[in-house]
Amino acid sequence: MVLKLEYGVKKDLLIRYLEEIKTLSEDLSKDINDDVDYEIQKLAQNQFNIAVVGQFKRGKSTFINAMLKDRIVPMAIIPLTSIVTIIKYGKQFKITVVFNDETQKEIPHHMLEEYATERGNPKNEKGVKHISIEYPSDFLKKGITLIDTPGVGSVFQHNTDITYNFLPKLDAAIFLFTIDSPVAQSELDFLKDVSKRAVKIFFLLNKTDYAEKNDIKEALDFTKRILLENLETPNIKIYSISAKIALEAGLENHKSKWENSGFPEFIADLEEFISSEKGNALLTSVCKSALGLISQLKFTAELELKAVTTPLDELNEKISSLKKEFQKIEEEERDILHVFDGETKEILGKLQYDYENFKTNNYKILETDLEQQFKENINLPTKEFIENTRNYITDETLNLIDSWRKKELKELTEASEKITGKLSQKIESIISELQHLTADIFDIKFEGFLRIKGFKQAGYFYYNMEPEKSFLMPNPLSVARFLPQSMAKKVVKNHLRQWLQQQFDRQCGRVRYDISQRMNLTFNNYADYLKNIIRETKENILKSLEKAAEIMKHGESSTEEKVKKLKNIIMEIKKLEKNINQIMLQI
CATH class of the missing domain: 3.40.50.300 (P-loop containing nucleotide triphosphate hydrolases)
Known part of the structure; x- marks a missing residue:
């Protein structure tokens, strides 16, 4: 019969187990110490x-x-x-x-x-x-x-x-x-x-x-x-x-x-969860984190143990073999990133193609509409005519461009999600392959623990185009006020036609440049991030193996001491794993 533990006892035990994980990590992977401290703090508070x-x-x-x-x-x-x-x-x-x-x-x-x-x-x-x-x-x-x-x-x-x-x-x-x-x-x-x-x-x-x-x-x-x-x-x-x-x-x-x-129902259910389930939910969450950290430690300890118990010549051969396999994977990595680079260029090429088509087709619409606007407001006083037309050009230009921008962003987002999703899966596969290769060469059990964090997609580009109501332009009044009314309207209309073209080109260019720059930056950062993950995985594996080789060079006594220490660490890790799983069963 298993004795059911109270919440406080389970919490104290889990804190103790986390402290033990931290102690064991001193010889294996200090990188996890901050994560361990965080989980301890959560429980303690x-x-x-x-x-x-x-x-x-x-x-x-x-x-x-x-x-x-x-x-x-x-x-x-x-x-x-x-x-x-x-x-x-x-x-x-x-x-x-x-x-x-x-x-x-x-x-x-x-x-x-x-x-x-x-x-x-x-x-x-x-x-x-x-x-x-x-x-x-x-x-x-x-x-x-x-x-x-x-x-x-x-x-x-x-x-x-x-x-x-x-x-x-x-x-x-x-x-x-x-x-x-x-x-x-x-x-x-x-x-x-x-x-x-x-x-x-x-x-x-x-x-x-x-x-x-x-x-x-x-x-x-x-x-x-x-x-x-x-x-x-x-x-x-x-x-x-x-x-x-x-x-x-x-x-x-x-x-x-x-x-x-609608808040009362949600708040009532949330408070019920907090009062009845919060404690167990907290324990479950910390147990999951602890088991993930243990998997990482166990892989590192078993890899080092296998390395120091392998004859030095054989170990060096295996390290050499592993490096060759890593080089093959580097070629696969380069091929994948090369394809990704080509796909990003296709997306950026589509942006440029769509941009040129939009400008060509829609400027003609604006020109036609502007002439109609002239006819409808021709009898207004010159000053009011200018003000109304300028506001019309501003609103119509920005509305038209904004409508295109939203449609274009939706299409580009869908395209970028597809290629970054494929890339993420391929990189995760490479990382898994690196770990599996190591496990196979050294005949150790592999449990996946490394997961790509962040940069899950490149999509949803956002452009905040603030309408500029007072674009810089020559003031037609400065010329028109010295001319007869009929001639003044002609001068003003010519100025406004030129201004329409200038502002349409300017605003279109702003949107295209902004989207293009953001996409380029996103794609480049994403590729760099994934390359760093692969590099760090290889470096950590080789670091453990080369550390073992260095110990073996110092003689049999050093090796025996390391073997004894690693076996004790692995035994403690497995004991911790069992104890944490037992807590999980009682939650």
Whole structure:
């Protein structure tokens, strides 16, 4: 009979096991120490991380503010959040910026946007690791930490990378969709990664204040069907909410608005989960992380043990053989990246082709419409004629270009998702092949533990074209006022025709250049990132083997000592693995 352990006992045991993992890693892989410390801290503080995640522009920051009934994190129409923001309970409202070098800086609330957003901190040029906010909320006082994450899939690919890298640290997730756009394939791919880490996912359909009841029901049914088809979850509940209305209700203490926001049902279920399941969910999450870290240690220890027990000449032969195999894989890597480079050039070529076609076909439309505009306003006074026509040209030009931009981005996004998806799968296959080769040559058991993080897709380019209402142009009035009325109108019309052509070319060029530059940067960064993952995998494997060879050169006593140490480490690793699995069975 297995004795059922209380929550506190299981938590203390798990902390002890994590400390033992950290001790064992000193001789194998110190790279995991930060991850171990993080899991220990979570348990010690009863910290349960609920991350608010989803594609960009789903209203995540507004949702968090609605949860806290205050304007805490910045909100905007454009993709804004660029840094992970961790919000936990504190007696006083306090904001601390934690930088990559671990230095900290306390800032006032009005400066938060300068560090947390893409606008204030483009591409994280200030080197922010994360932002910690303490806030006196009864909800957070229950041991809950809310995480505001950058949206995935925007043009700011470093934001996507940051969010993917944070996934191992979440316990539960609130996944936001919106009624104004359907579920995208890239969203489903991201959700599958979230489901591997989160012990609980709450699904919310946001922005329902923009739709009628029939449309909301249709969107809910559609989203639920897509989720059931793509996730291994038999029961899915989707909450229909409006974070905007909920925030207004919280700020105004408006009861009926709060009821109409859809939040009460979701909050009730969330609080029920927290009170009844949070403890076990936290233990499950930490156990999963610990087992992943153990797999990494076990592979490294078994590889080193096999290496030091192999005769030195044979070991050197195997290292040489492995390097040759790695070289073959390097050729495969180059071929794959060469194909990827060609595919990216095809996409950029399509952009240029579409751009030229758009300019040729649509400028003629604008010219024709402008002449009609002249006829309709010919009797206006010259000054009013100029002002009306300039506004007309500005609006029509920007509307036409913006319509093309949206259509073009949709097509380019779909194309880029296909090629980056294929590339990701091929690179993951190469990494797996590197590990399998090593395991086969040294006859050790292989359990996959390395997974590509971040840069899951290159798509969803975003261009924020701010209309310029006062383009630079010669002022026709400066000439026309000295001419007769009939001649003045001719001069003005000629100026306005020239201005139309100049501004159409200028705005088209701006859009094409912006999209082209962003796509180039995205594709190049993505390829570099994946190349680095392959390089680091090879270097870590060879480093373990060459370390073993160096030990063997120091003689038999050094080798025997290392063998004894590694066997003890492996025995301890297996014991830890068994103990953590036993805790998992009791949760």
